[in-house]
Amino acid sequence: MLLDWITVISLIGIGLLLIIVELIFVPGTTIVGILGFILTAIGVWIGYAALGTDTGHIILTITVLIAGLAFFYSFRSDSWTRFALKDQNKGRVNEDYQHTLQLGEEGRTISALRPQGTALFADRHHEVQTLGEFVAPNTPVRIVKLNQNKIIVEAIS
Known part of the structure; x- marks a missing residue:
């Protein structure tokens, strides 16, 4: 009888300890939480089987x-805030430098434009996009629209 109590308390105690570790230190469903749940369930089951209903x-x-x-x-201890994303990415394409490109300027695609990709204008790489069409690599293109950091191009036929 005493051995049954020790077994039940040990299994439930270790199981709950693993569940607490899962909740506070290791968020998400991991092997620690699953093992803790299994040990706790076995402890309760042994409690029913050996000690009565x-x-x-x-x-x-x-x-x-x-x-x-x-x-x-x-949840009350704010242990989850350590794992929350708090920073914001405020970067934009082509923000490192202000381009000096003009409407009608011609260049060549470096990558395929599907509809976005990279093109070379005046020996500088620029992120560009088309108006929806696909353009193969190494195709001559012309700038048709400049809108802040967006460079819209079309293939030159």
Whole structure:
């Protein structure tokens, strides 16, 4: 009887400890949380099988309360904010330098434009796009529209 209690308490204790570690330190579903759940379930099952139904209900209730408190504490302690993305990427294409390109200027594509890609104008690479058509690499292109950092080109026939 004492060995049954020690087994049940040990399995549930280790299982809940692993679940708490999962909730607070290792977010997401990992092997730690799954193993903790399995150990806790086995502990409750042994409690029902070895100690009786009434004692099994009490063990299950206490286990669920402790797991609920651990879940509540993990959100209350702001442990999840360490894993949240707080920075914003504010970079834009062609923002490193202001281009000096003019409407009608001609260049050559470096990559395929599907409809975006890279083109070479005055020995400088620029991110460009077409009005929807695909352009093969090494095709002559002409600038048809400049809009802030967007360079719109068309293939020269």
